[in-house]
Amino acid sequence: MSTRTRRTRMFVAAALAATALTLTACENGEGVVDEGASSGSASTSASTDSSSSSSKESGGTSTGAGQSDSAGSTSEGSTGGAAGSGGTTGSKGSSGSTGSKDSEPTSTRCSTTSTRTTATEVSRPLNHLLLTVTNTGSKNCDLIGYPAVRFGEAQSVPPAFEDSKPQAVVTLAPGESGYASVLLSSADGSGSNGYTAKSLAVYFDKGASAAANPSLPAKGVHVDDSIRVSYWQSTMADALTW
Incomplete structure (x- = not known):
């Protein structure tokens, strides 16, 4: 067998071996695909955690502001109601009936x-x-x-x-x-x-x-x-x- 023929056979065998390895990796779900999935999952998880954290912080601040506004609004409403009630009492206190009695001729x-x-x-x-x-x-x-x-x-x-x-x-x-x-x-x-x-x-x-x-x-x-x-x-x- 000549040297040229030997080299050609070695090249073909190497190519076949590489092809077999590639097919084997695709069939068992490992290799590049697994690494890509793991990386994507980690990235997604990190992104989710980050979003959740931001959401909590933002939600906490928003909720706090809402509670503050709500409390302020309730407090002002109560005060306004009290004032209105006081105004009504004052109005009753200055009823016209008493004035009429006072203005009757003596x-x-x-x-x-x-x-x-x-x-x-x-x-x-x-x-x-x-x-x-x-x-x-x-x-x-x-x-x-x-x-x-x-x-x-x-x-x-x-x-x-x-x-x-x-x-x-x-x-x-x-x-x-x-x-x-x-x-x-x-x-x-x-x-x-x-x-x-x-x-x-x-x-x-x-x-x-x-x-x-x-x-x-x-x-x-x-x-x-x-x-x-x-x-x-x-x-x-x-x-x-x-």
Whole structure:
């Protein structure tokens, strides 16, 4: 056998051996394929662990932030609710019913049904009659303006001394009295159309519909066209000034 033929056989045998090794490796699942799978699995596992770790960290932070926000929101909501509740209570506390009761009038106009009226002739000043109205009721009442008086059959009521008008309405508590004076006639005799009156009707103000009828002295009182009245006063002294 020649040297060339021997070399050719050796080359073919080496090629066949290499081919057999390759086929054997593919059939038993080892070799390059196994190494590639192991490497891929390790890489995938590492990637999964890394993602899981990142996810946990991110999720933890997100959850913490969510809890914080949720807690903050709940706290603010509770505070707001409390404030709203407080506002409602305040609104109830300032209910209109109490204000209405406070604003109700504490007195009314004096009437003949809850008062007693007297007419007294005084020595000073001359020719004056003192009217006294006493509250016999259980509530306060007001004497407003000045009395409208009618002596005998007179058709008109005398005017008032405007300067006698008080600063405020005269209010009578139960048992208290208010006063007004009547100038019956001029002291110097200069008055005209004089006459003697034996009856008197007293309306507490010009708008009153009912009159008190106090008694006059038995001899009556002399009246002329000088007659005037004072506004209602809280004291006798103030009334007899006019």
